[in-house]
Amino acid sequence: MNLNIALLPGDGIGPEVLDQAVKCLQAVEETFNHNFTYKEASVGAIAIDKTGTPLPKKTLDLCKNADAVLFGAIGDPKYDNNPTVKVRPEQGLLQLRKELGLYTNIRPVKVFSTLIEKSPLKEEIITNTDFTIYRELTGGIYFGEKKVNESGTIASDLCEYSEKEISRIAHMAFKASKNRNNKLTLVDKANVLESSRLWRRVVSKIGESYPEVLLEFLFVDNAAMQIILNPSQFDVILTENMFGDIISDESSVIGGSIGLLPSASIGDERALFEPIHGSYPQATGKNIANPIASILSAAMLLEHFGLFEEAMSVREAVDKSLRKGVVTSDLDETSKYGTDHVGDFIADNI
Amino acid sequence: MNLNIALLPGDGIGPEVLDQAVKCLQAVEETFNHNFTYKEASVGAIAIDKTGTPLPKKTLDLCKNADAVLFGAIGDPKYDNNPTVKVRPEQGLLQLRKELGLYTNIRPVKVFSTLIEKSPLKEEIITNTDFTIYRELTGGIYFGEKKVNESGTIASDLCEYSEKEISRIAHMAFKASKNRNNKLTLVDKANVLESSRLWRRVVSKIGESYPEVLLEFLFVDNAAMQIILNPSQFDVILTENMFGDIISDESSVIGGSIGLLPSASIGDERALFEPIHGSYPQATGKNIANPIASILSAAMLLEHFGLFEEAMSVREAVDKSLRKGVVTSDLDETSKYGTDHVGDFIADNI
Ligand SMILES: CC(C)[C@H](C(=O)O)[C@@H](O)C(=O)O
Numbered sequence: 100m101n102l103n104i105a106l107l108p109g110d111g112i113g114p115e116v117l118d119q120a121v122k123c124l125q126a127v128e129e130t131f132n133h134n135f136t137y138k139e140a141s142v143g144a145i146a147i148d149k150t151g152t153p154l155p156k157k158t159l160d161l162c163k164n165a166d167a168v169l170f171g172a173i174g175d176p177k178y179d180n181n182p183t184v185k186v187r188p189e190q191g192l193l194q195l196r197k198e199l200g201l202y203t204n205i206r207p208v209k210v211f212s213t214l215i216e217k218s219p220l221k222e223e224i225i226t227n228t229d230f231t232i233y234r235e236l237t238g239g240i241y242f243g244e245k246k247v248n249e250s251g252t253i254a255s256d257l258c259e260y261s262e263k264e265i266s267r268i269a270h271m272a273f274k275a276s277k278n279r280n281n282k283l284t285l286v287d288k289a290n291v292l293e294s295s296r297l298w299r300r301v302v303s304k305i306g307e308s309y310p311e312v313l314l315e316f317l318f319v320d321n322a323a324m325q326i327i328l329n330p331s332q333f334d335v336i337l338t339e340n341m342f343g344d345i346i347s348d349e350s351s352v353i354g355g356s357i358g359l360l361p362s363a364s365i366g367d368e369r370a371l372f373e374p375i376h377g378s379y380p381q382a383t384g385k386n387i388a389n390p391i392a393s394i395l396s397a398a399m400l401l402e403h404f405g406l407f408e409e410a411m412s413v414r415e416a417v418d419k420s421l422r423k424g425v426v427t428s429d430l431d432e433t434s435k436y437g438t439d440h441v442g443d444f445i446a447d448n449i
Numbered sequence: 450m451n452l453n454i455a456l457l458p459g460d461g462i463g464p465e466v467l468d469q470a471v472k473c474l475q476a477v478e479e480t481f482n483h484n485f486t487y488k489e490a491s492v493g494a495i496a497i498d499k500t501g502t503p504l505p506k507k508t509l510d511l512c513k514n515a516d517a518v519l520f521g522a523i524g525d526p527k528y529d530n531n532p533t534v535k536v537r538p539e540q541g542l543l544q545l546r547k548e549l550g551l552y553t554n555i556r557p558v559k560v561f562s563t564l565i566e567k568s569p570l571k572e573e574i575i576t577n578t579d580f581t582i583y584r585e586l587t588g589g590i591y592f593g594e595k596k597v598n599e600s601g602t603i604a605s606d607l608c609e610y611s612e613k614e615i616s617r618i619a620h621m622a623f624k625a626s627k628n629r630n631n632k633l634t635l636v637d638k639a640n641v642l643e644s645s646r647l648w649r650r651v652v653s654k655i656g657e658s659y660p661e662v663l664l665e666f667l668f669v670d671n672a673a674m675q676i677i678l679n680p681s682q683f684d685v686i687l688t689e690n691m692f693g694d695i696i697s698d699e700s701s702v703i704g705g706s707i708g709l710l711p712s713a714s715i716g717d718e719r720a721l722f723e724p725i726h727g728s729y730p731q732a733t734g735k736n737i738a739n740p741i742a743s744i745l746s747a748a749m750l751l752e753h754f755g756l757f758e759e760a761m762s763v764r765e766a767v768d769k770s771l772r773k774g775v776v777t778s779d780l781d782e783t784s785k786y787g788t789d790h791v792g793d794f795i796a797d798n799i
Pocket residue numbers: 173174189192193344640641670
């Protein structure tokens with residue numbers, strides 16, 4: 100297969116971990132006789148530094164012309180606490196999601212048996228945890244109208260959803276449930292929010308076309324508890340943008356390391372793959388960042404194009420690195436392996 | 450001291466647990482020679498059933514004329530999944546918070562040493578956890594304008610904050626930090642939301658008047674992770690209404706049981722005390738609900754009026770019930786003690 104992949108390393112540890120993912124894709128090309136081309140462009144803080152904007156037109160065009168985007172990480176603390184800043188790195192990612200129409204963010208949450216003891220949660224709580232979060236990614240309070248009054252004393256964000264925005268991701272989530280364990284949990288705050296009540300109405304209606312899927316509802320505050328108390332109850336979780344941001348990061352802790360978790364952001368025409376973790380500025384350039392989330396994001400990319408055997412070979416190589424202890428120091432304090440060594444090991448085992 | 454206390458049992462297990470809290474207050478009256486009067490009124494689903502509205506005027510008036518309100522629980526599942534319902538029990542609680550001006554919700558998160566093994570989290574993670582959440586309670590997306598278009602296909606909720614709303618709770622939170630360990634963590638989503646950026650600006654400014662307090666910022670998605678990864682890092686957490694709802698419920702799991710956690714909702718003139726847990730409909734009328742959160746809410750009420758010794762005697766009686774295993778079955782599966790028996794035991798030990 101020929102694939103044209105846009106590489107967006109972004110900020111912080113983004114470039115280091117993305118490099119390892121590319122190594123693995125190259126190993127896949129070789130082993131399975133594919134032909135991938137890679138073109139790189141800047142996004143985020145680094146793009147602001149270079150061009151004044153977090154998503155240069157060149158970058159956006161590259162992504163629009165690619166078959167898929169592989170993304171590193173975004174964010175730089177120098178923008179976070181400075182209230183006078185007008186342009187923010189994160190805007191680059193948000194605009195990219197919007198422009199590419201990536202309305203569904205898919206985040207698998209799984210426990211690696213070799214890492215069970217790394218989890219802050221007790222083993223009996225997390226065994227058998229295996230669920231996937233479908234987070235709406237281009238709507239809600241992230242993209243609603245933002246206002247500040249002239250004196251800067253009142254500020255607001257609008258959380259708006261339309262039936263159309265809800266139904267397209269709901270269908271994806273129901274289909275995913277059908278291919279898994281036939282259970283879908285809608286997380287919302289329908290006892291308070293009008294937008295949540297729309298979610299409930301639309302999702303309930305769509306549920307009628309998926310009679311084999313058990314549809315449950317959970318308030319987001321309760322969900323935040325249930326994810327820790329009993330994560331194995333979940334199969335597919337469907338939720339809006341902001342709640343998805345919070346509960347998917349919370350869920351990412353279950354497995355013991357956020358450094359392992361990939362995500363896919365899918366639209367009708369385009370797809371982007373990125374680790375869940377952020378730009379981890381303290382680790383930048385130290386060759387200590389865990390590249391596995393980025394490598395598993397590449398595996399999700401392969402699956403997206405139907406390359407299941409290829410994806411499996413990447414996963415198996417990752418499992419081997421975990422089994423053999425060829426991991427970065429976040430997973431094993433005594434480890435002396437750097438980001439690149441772990442990447443090499445995994446690529447070599449594909 | 451004379452105190453005029455409004456009792457709002459509400460729905461589900463509310464009445465059962467509130468009864469036990471009143472028993473304890475009566476024991477305090479006797480032991481410490483106080484004179485409390487209690488007047489009851491209905492709120493929530495039960496008020497809808499009786500009067501058509503979740504917060505009857507009589508109830509509101511009672512609360513306005515009382516020194517403090519002791520609240521049970523609210524919510525009935527028959528209202529949750531019915532999209533045609535126009536009046537909801539929760540509106541009663543929200544309206545009450547608004548009408549009484551209870552803008553600060555205080556939720557202490559502590560680990561009872563006798564219950565460490567009940568937590569889903571590992572002991573080494575949760576020991577030394579002792580923080581308090583200050584959640585804004587009368588603003589934000591809970592109370593912003595709600596809209597649905599005519600065809601019912603678009604719905605929105607507005608999240609709006611003013612400097613004034615932020616600064617009054619921020620002062621409370623900074624003062625609380627000063628009386629604790631001098632650390633305040635503002636939880637927001639300032640990389641995306643305009644309202645969060647206003648929170649950061651206002652809180653940073655106010656922080657200059659509390660130079661002894663270390664002010665930190667945490668994005669809400671990261672906070673949802675840190676609360677599980679390393680809860681002992683927190684001293685006081687300050688956050689807006691919706692984020693506070695989610696992270697305080699998440700935090701409530703740390704200690705092993707949500708049945709133990711009280712909360713205080715404070716305004717400039719009035720105060721309301723309620724357990725964090727909900728109306729737990731499955732347990733209603735079975736005499737199995739844990740009354741401790743309600744009893745500890747009564748202890749917070751006593752503290753609010755400066756009755757520290759009295760509050761301490763309630764806490765010590767609660768500790769004794771935990772130590773002696775006089776607890777409901779949520780804390781000890783083999784326990785045969787009912788809600789009322791636990792309440793009697795604690796009241797007898799005051
Ligand atoms: C960087 C930030 C804007 C982003 C988000 O909130 O969506 C990130 O936290 C994520 O979850 O991908």
